[in-house]
Amino acid sequence: MDIPFVDLKAQYAKHKVGIDKAIHNVIGETAFIGGRFCSMFESAFSEYTGMANTIGCANGTDAIELVLDSLHIATGDEIIVPALSWVSTAEAVSSRGAKPVFVDIDDSFTIDVDLIEEKISKRTRGIIPVHLYGRPANMPAIMKIAEAFDLFVIEDCAQAHGAKIAGQHVGSFGIAGTFSFYPGKNLGAYGDAGAVVTNHEGTADLVRQLSNHGQPKKHIHSHVGRNSRLDGLQAAILLAKLPYLNEWVEKRNAVAVKYSSELSGIDNLTLPDTPQDMTHAFHLYVIRHGNRDELSTELKDCGVSTAIHYPQPMPLMPCFSNLNHTPKDFPVATRLCSEILSLPIYPEISEAAVQYVSSCIRNHA
Numbered sequence: 324m325d326i327p328f329v330d331l332k333a334q335y336a337k338h339k340v341g342i343d344k345a346i347h348n349v350i351g352e353t354a355f356i357g358g359r360f361c362s363m364f365e366s367a368f369s370e371y372t373g374m375a376n377t378i379g380c381a382n383g384t385d386a387i388e389l390v391l392d393s394l395h396i397a398t399g400d401e402i403i404v405p406a407l408s409w410v411s412t413a414e415a416v417s418s419r420g421a422k423p424v425f426v427d428i429d430d431s432f433t434i435d436v437d438l439i440e441e442k443i444s445k446r447t448r449g450i451i452p453v454h455l456y457g458r459p460a461n462m463p464a465i466m467k468i469a470e471a472f473d474l475f476v477i478e479d480c481a482q483a484h485g486a487k488i489a490g491q492h493v494g495s496f497g498i499a500g501t502f503s504f505y506p507g508k509n510l511g512a513y514g515d516a517g518a519v520v521t522n523h524e525g526t527a528d529l530v531r532q533l534s535n536h537g538q539p540k541k542h543i544h545s546h547v548g549r550n551s552r553l554d555g556l557q558a559a560i561l562l563a564k565l566p567y568l569n570e571w572v573e574k575r576n577a578v579a580v581k582y583s584s585e586l587s588g589i590d591n592l593t594l595p596d597t598p599q600d601m602t603h604a605f606h607l608y609v610i611r612h613g614n615r616d617e618l619s620t621e622l623k624d625c626g627v628s629t630a631i632h633y634p635q636p637m638p639l640m641p642c643f644s645n646l647n648h649t650p651k652d653f654p655v656a657t658r659l660c661s662e663i664l665s666l667p668i669y670p671e672i673s674e675a676a677v678q679y680v681s682s683c684i685r686n687h688a
């Protein structure tokens with residue numbers, strides 16, 4: 324049996340009528356940049372997350388950069404980020420001229436809240452926790468530290484559409500949340516797209532201006548901004564897909580429950596946790612195995628595609644070599660990077676496929 328890691332075609336096949344209609348509407352109205360499909364998606368996403376404002380932009384990396392710019396982050400500023408994430412989280416900080424200050428993660432794969440305080444300096448301005456794999460970071464603890472040290476918090480929600488803590492959507496705890504709608508994300512566009520969500524009106528205003536050449540109004544350029552707009556086609560596709568997001572997150576959770584029951588009790592294998600008061604969005608289902616590389620090769624021989632998110636902690640990437648970090652600085656992230664393996668997960672994956680993947684692991688683990 325061949326099991327792909329993700330199957331975006333399966334979702335399109337199921338929702339083809341609505342998505343095709345959305346695309347044709349945009350073309351029919353030539354509403355390519357901005358326009359009513361963008362506004363409608365922004366309103367719908369605000370309603371979904373329970374936020375006052377959604378500002379669409381070109382991608383999830385820009386979303387982080389735009390919030391940092393709205394907070395006037397620049398050279399000399401330090402921003403705390405977890406050691407493990409997709410590179411964008413730290414890249415966005417560096418690209419503003421600021422310094423990413425990396426903090427190790429814990430077994431939850433999110434930032435270790437007990438290690439944050441010791442990394443705070445006079446120059447620290449904020450913290451960017453990441454809800455990695457769709458698993459919410461410990462926001463109550465992070466907000467407490469942020470308040471005590473007068474730091475802002477930007478939540479990187481790129482992998483966490485639908486994730487909640489005690490019923491409250493991620494992205495609503497800090498000053499802003501940033502989302503990516505990269506095609507493979509829990510809510511995916513058919514190209515690049517992203518958004519900032521915020522309850523802070525000043526941030527919403529400034530992010531919107533910065534994303535559109537610093538214009539509060541056409542031909543009034545109040546700030547040096549950039550071009551990072553959500554386009555109408557992507558907005559219309561996202562709007563057509565959004566009504567199914569909750570169902571997709573539930574299905575991802577059902578797949579996770581199935582994996583966790585099929586894979587329980589195997590030596591040398593650690594399964595992801597799901598704390599009681601959290602809704603995990605299960606963008607990824609990541610197991611840990613002492614012999615990860617061998618296991619992934621064996622799964623490949625069984626026709627099962629897996630992936631590694633990510634092979635290297637961010638501070639050890641060549642692009643951050645100027646910071647002179649060594650693996651010893653991030654023992655947990657370094658160890659986990661050698662153990663993690665992401666199993667196929669998507670809403671349309673069949674029970675039989677999950678069963679097959681699990682039995683391959685059980686036979687070889």
Ligand SMILES: *Cc1c(COP(=O)(O)O)cnc(C)c1O
Binds near residue numbers: 385481
């Ligand atoms: C995907 C992702 C991003 C960046 O999103 P793009 O839309 O690809 O720019 C940022 N952070 C995390 C954690 C991501 O997974």
